[in-house]
Amino acid sequence: MVNAIIDGRAVSVQAGTTILDAARSAGIPIPHLCYLKGINEIAACRMCVVEVEGIERLVTACDNVVLEGMVISTNSPRVRRARRTNLRLLLSPHDTSCTTCIRSGNCELQTLSQELNIHYQPYAVKPERSRIDLDAPLIREAGKCIKCMRCVQICDKVQGMHIWDVAGTGSRTTVDVSFNRLLKNTDCTYCGQCVTHCPTGALTARDDTNAVFRALEDPNITTVIQVAPAVRVAWAESFGLDPAFATTGRMVAALRRVGFDYVFDTNFTADLTIMEEGSEFLHRFTHRDQYAWPMFTSCCPGWVRFVKGQFPAYTDNLSTAKSPQQMFGAMAKSYFAQRKGIDPHRMFVVSVMPCISKKSECRLPTMADACGDPDVDVVLTTRELGRLLRSEHIVPADLPEESFDSPLGSGTGAAVIFGATGGVMDAALRSAYFLVTGRNPDPDAFAEVRGDKPWKEATYTIPGAGEVRVAVVSGLGNTRHLMEALEKGRAEYDFVEVMACPGGCAGGGGQPIHEGEELAAERGARLWQLDADAPVRFSHENPDVQALYREFLGAPLGEKSHHLLHTDHRGWSLPVFRREE
Template sequence: MVNITINRQKISVPEGTTIMEAAASIHVPIPKLCYLKDINEIGACRVCVVEVKGQDRLVTSCNNVVEDGMVIYTNSPKVRRNRKHTIKMILSQHEAQCVACVRSGNCSLQTIANDLNVVDTPYKKELVVQEWDERYPLIRDANKCIKCMRCVQVCDKIQGMHIWDVSGTGSRTTVGVSGNRDIQRADCALCGQCITHCPTGALRERDDTEELYRAIEKEDTIVVAQIAPAVRAAWGESLGLSREEATVQKIVDALKRIGVDYVFDTTFSADLTIMEEGNEFVERYTKGDLDVHPMFTSCCPGWVRFLKSQYPQMTGRLSGVKSPQEMFGAVMKTAFAKHIGVKPERIFAVSIMPCLAKKSEREASLFYKEYAGHGVDCVLTTRELDRLIRADYIDPKTLEDIPFDQPFMEATGAGVIFGATGGVMEAALRSAYYLITGKNPDADLFQEIRGQKKSGWTEAEFEIAGNRVSVAVVSGLQNTRVLMEAIRNREVHYHFVEVMACPGGCSGGGGQPIHEGKELAAKRGENLHFLDQHAAIRFSHENPDIKRLYKEFFDAPGSNKAHQLLHTEHKA
């Protein structure tokens, strides 16, 4: 233990503790902009400086460890003056139009400037001109970038994609796409982790809320919406609702008030995905197609983008089943259009997703033959949903639990856990077990594949009717790269692999609410598993609305019509 004094308070902390961590242990906050524990500890922003007795220069608290006898002042007059000067310098290169910024009210720079009572910036503004294709799902505003390097480090260390890089020196230092590439030509997976870890509004998703408003205004357009499983675990966070208050049924009420005609649960199409994917897995397994290389899940478009750009030779190992989002679109413009007696062209399908990559997935034409076209017309993130609720001046406390619409109302616990890492695998195995044996397993038989690992992946082996089934679950693209190399080098072998681009799965998606310094994917995932535990139906193949849909429209899993509408061909 090391004995130190912070703001005249004597404390003891373990050797190797940083000054920032030592201060936090006695509830003394130190402001910071660039710091991310174990990811970005480079002291670039200089906002976290403190005064150490006996040293002339201020030191950064995020990457300097305590020494025995050290006397530290975290907010001395010298520190305050320096910190305020630093913020003013940063603001001289920052487009501080906070009222028109998507991160206003949730911006670290704004918060610190307000805390320090920065009311003017005496330095000349030096903004840059940097073009960006604003049709791309991910938007970067160079004039809001504070060069904290978080996006670079998160993309490098957590996702292993190396999309961002630094160029220039001194005050001309900036961040851009690595290799002087255009973002459209870069191999970005659109995971959005750079956005959720950016302290300002320099990175954001393309806002598509106006598309929804335009559709609502058209009298001859029928607007249908779907809500992804992970959205229910996070949407209330920035609206001041507790987990118990923020039910998915309240989102239905909010969307109906905004003007959406029909609202459905994506867990329904998640169940549909399991019916097709479970059937495909059993078929490929029994034919011996998985004896050498596994079948990969295809629900996560960020992972699919990653595979096609990084391991194109493995593209054929993807499941041919569409994601639940695209299955929903296909069903809306065929079975549902038929059900309500309208032409598919009149239906405008909007998805509420925790993900940026879904915006890109929507743009792909995934129908076959007479069903050619887009299934989904607009994708909004969880953050965009919250902005819609605010824009319509809806008091979240007044929202009521409104049921989903017919005829696709029922959903299962298996569909809900799609939003947590390991959930797709667990749901698929529950139904695969039934398809092989003709009876249900214990619903929690496969629970050892649940959860998030900081590094590596989760693996398990199960015996189903005398057949050995080896599976793996991984989230985060750097972890995925390590796993893919092990599979390619035949160091490991699995029959079935679930991959989610974002750490913790969709719960930690790039479109979820942003909380500075907090990683909530695991907590949100626990919420989804809680909902599964208390669901009336926990197996996708027992969903009565799914059974009815097959009976009346698709005939059976893997049928010709199911292949036309619910499957796709992945190409590198």
Template sequence: MVNLTIDGQKVSVPQGTTIMQAAATVGIDIPRLCYLKDINEISACKVCVVEIQGQNRVVTACTTPVQEDLVVYTNSPKARSVRRTNVELILSQHDCLCATCVRSGNCSLQKLANDLGIYDIPYERDVVDMPWNQDFPLIRDSKKCIKCMRCVQICDKVQKLHIWDVQNTGSRTTVDVAGNVTIEDSDCSLCGQCITHCPVGALKERNDVPKIYEALADTSKVTVVQVAPAVRTAWAEAFNLTPEQATEGRLVAALKRVGFDYVFDTCYAADVTIMEEGTELLEHLANPQDHSWPMFTSCCPGWVSYVNKKYPYFVPNLSTTKSPQQIFGALTKSFFAQQKGLKPKEICSISIMPCVSKKREAALFSMRSSGTHDVDIVLTTRELIRLLRAEHINPAYLDEQPFDNPLGQSTGAGVIFGATGGVMEAALRTAYKVVEGNEAPMDAFVDVRGEGDEAGRKVRTFKLGGTVLRTCTVSGLGNAGKLLEDLKAGRVQYDFVEVMACPGGCVGGGGQPIHDGEERAAELGSKLYALDSERPLRQSHLNPDVQALYKEFLEKPLGEKSEALLHSDHVKEHNYQ
């Protein structure tokens, strides 16, 4: 242990601890912009400077290890002066139009400047504006980039896609797409982790809220909105609702207040997904010689994109079942349209997702089974919050309303799709019933939940009839890449593999609310499992609305109509209209 003094407080910490970490143990929060624990510890911003007694120069707290008997001042006149100057220099190269910034009120630089009392910038302004395709689902605003390197590091170290890199040198240093290519031609999967780890508004999703207002104003359109399971874990925090207030019913009521005609639950489509994908898995197990192994889930568009771009060798291993978003869109413009006597083009199909990659998925040419785009507009959870605020809606004062029918009823199996391991567990609950003829105990497959081992994998073995099923769940594209390399080399063998592009699953998605420096996927995932435990029905095959769908419309899983509407071979992954 090393003993030192920080701001007059005695501190004892293990050798190798940084000054920043040591200060945190006694409740002293040293300001910083670039720091991300274990990911970005490079002191790029120079904001975390502190003074050490007896030394002439200030040092960066995030990279300086503690030493015995050090006396540290985190906010001395010298440290505060240098910190202020460094922030002023950052602001001199930053577009400070906070009132029109998507991160206003949730920006680390804005808060830091306010805390330091910076109201004027004494240096010449030099803001660089680089061109960007404003139609791409991910938007980079070079005018707001503070060169903190977080996006580079999260993409390199966690997702291992290496999309971003440093360009130029000196005062002209900035970040841009690596390899001298455009973002459209890069391997970007649109996981959005660079967005959620950016401390300012330099990265954001394309704003599709104006399209919502156009649709609501079009009297010839019937607006149908679906809400993904992970959205319900985080949407209400922006309105300071208690857990008791933050219900699905209030979310439905808020969307109704906006003016949408029908509000449905994507969990219903998740139940349909299990009927199709679970049947697909059982068909693979029955005819192993006809298929590539293992079978991969295909619910995550970031993962599907990743396989297409980085490992096309494994595309045949992907389940052909579409994601719940696209299944819902296809059913909305076929089954629902038929029930309501509407033509597909008379419906505006809207989805609210925790994901940026869903925006691109909806635009794929292969996702037009109804003859038009099955999903017309995709909003992230953050865009939903901005929409409700724009409409001056306070959900706390709304009475709860149920999801509409016939696409609104869902089971607990559909709810847990938003957490890593959820798709796997939901599929196993139904596969067990089909094979064994009776329902599995509700705790039979809980071992697939969670983050997994050092490689990010949860590997388990289950018995289905006379078959031993080897399963693997993994989240994060960096972990997925290592898994694919091991599979290709023959180092591991599995039968069924679930992959989520975002660490922790959809609850940690790139479209979720941003809490700088916090990783909240595990906390939000536990909310979904709590909702699952409260559901009266917890297996997809028991959903009466899904049973009615097959009886009245689809006939059977993997049937002719199901194949036409609910499946894709993923070969057209890059084709847009």
């Protein structure tokens, strides 16, 4: 342990602790912009400078450790002057049109400007010109970039995709897509982790709320909205509501006030996904010589883009089942439209997802099977949902609880855990066990696939089928390690669940942003609790899914199911880019 004095307080910390962490342990905040613990510790922004007695220069708190006897001032007049100067320099090439910025009110640069009492700018403001590409679901505005390098480091160290890089030299140095490409011409998975870790509005998801408003205003269009499992545990964070109060029922009520004709739950098609994907796995498992192994889940479009771009030889290992989002769109524009006598060409299907990559998925040419139009018309992120509600002056705290519409609004505990890492695997194993044995397992029998560990393995015995070796992985950097282990023969599995974002959809790139907080584990825990409290915990016991097969689809993997609920992953291609050695 080493002892120091920080702002007059005696502090004792482990040797090797940074000044920033030592101050934080004493409840003393030190501002910073570029710092991400263990990921981006480059002291580039200089906002964390502090004064250390006996040292002539100010030192950065994020990359200097506490030494025995240090006397540190974190907010002396000298420190405040230096921070103001540094921040004004950061603002000089910054587009400060805060009133039209999506991150206004949730921007670290804006917050620091207020805290440091910056109300004028002595330096000429010359924002970098932006090259905005609205064809991609992820948008970068160069004029709002502060060159903190967070996006580069998250993409390199956590996700391993190397999409972002430093470009230019001298005063022209900037952050841009690597190798001078447009984002749409890369194999970016659109996971959005760069967005959720950007301290400003330089990286955002493409905003599609105006398309939704146009549909809502058209009396000739029937508007249908579905809400993904992970959204229910995050939708009200931007309103500051307690999670216990921010129920799914109040979310449904809010969407009805916005004006949607039908409000449905993606949990319904999560259960449907289990029926199709679970049946597909059992078919492959009992005809092993006809298929490549292991079989991968296909619910996460970021993962699908990753495997097609990084490990294309494994494309046929993907389950052919569509994601719950796309299954819902297909069912809405076929089964539901027929039941209600609605022209599917005049139906507008909106998804609320914790994901940016879903915006790309709904535009794939292979996702238009119900009536020839896209099965899902627009995808909104959880953040966009918050903006939608604010635009309509909805106050969630004042709303009663309401139920989803029927019949596409019911879901089980097995469906809600799709939003947490390990949830798809857990739900699939529950129903696979039933489909083989005719009886339900203990719904908590597959707990080894749960939890926050980024790469989990387990082996289960299903009577009548044999041993099933499974793995669950989240985060694309971890996924790369798993895929390399498969390639080199160091690992063998039968069934693998992959989620592109660390922690699964609960930590998705479209979820609310909280600076310095990673909430995937906390949100995921609430999803597991919803499963534990659910009256029905098996997808095959969803009565509306049973009725759907009886009345419309016939059977899992049947002709109609295959046409509407499955896809050809080779039916579209990623841009091909070869780096010259």
